[in-house]
Amino acid sequence: MVSEDAQVYVISVAAELAGMHPQTLRQYDRLGLVSPGRTRGRGRRYSLRDIATLREVQRLSQDEGVNLAGIKRILELEAQVDRLQRQVEYLRAFTEPGRRVFTAAPSGDVVAVRPGQRPPGTRTVRGELTATPGALVLWQPTPR
Known part of the structure; x- marks a missing residue:
């Protein structure tokens, strides 16, 4: 075919x-x-x-x-x-109810990040997720 x-x-x-x-x-x-x-x-x-x-x-x-x-x-x-x-x-393929993580790629496109994966441009300092200077990271925390 x-x-x-x-x-x-x-x-x-x-x-x-x-x-x-x-x-x-x-x-x-x-x-x-x-x-x-x-x-x-x-x-x-x-x-x-x-x-x-x-x-x-x-x-x-x-x-x-x-x-x-x-x-x-x-x-x-x-x-x-x-x-x-x-x-x-x-983007829907990466989401699950109650937990969604999105970030902006260097190109400006919205990028979905799998739960448990660190978004690009971020790091963990003393157990807290922080963005490196110049990075734009948007996230919705998991409800407790």
Whole structure:
């Protein structure tokens, strides 16, 4: 079975699967709506995910009357929502009821720390967890 992200379809096949003219796919690529992978010779290779996006672009344009700039913004916002949902799921995987530990990584991203693990940028001094200068650590103590 071919992965949804495997970039295997040449432009003519992708255009046929999406119900579009190949020139339309080239235009969408130039506008940044759908950016397929490239071969060493710079030929475009589309994935099933790209083809689904092409169909969504066509639906938004023809059925909903959204212009291409609006479609590009919609696609960007959907991608942002997907990234945020993945981050929420990642953080949920580290939590357990009554005990949650989060800290900020040097990149500024929120990082979950497993219970019992020391957050980055912290140390224990006389049995107390303290942050090193410049570290931002947020935590919710375990209820007693």
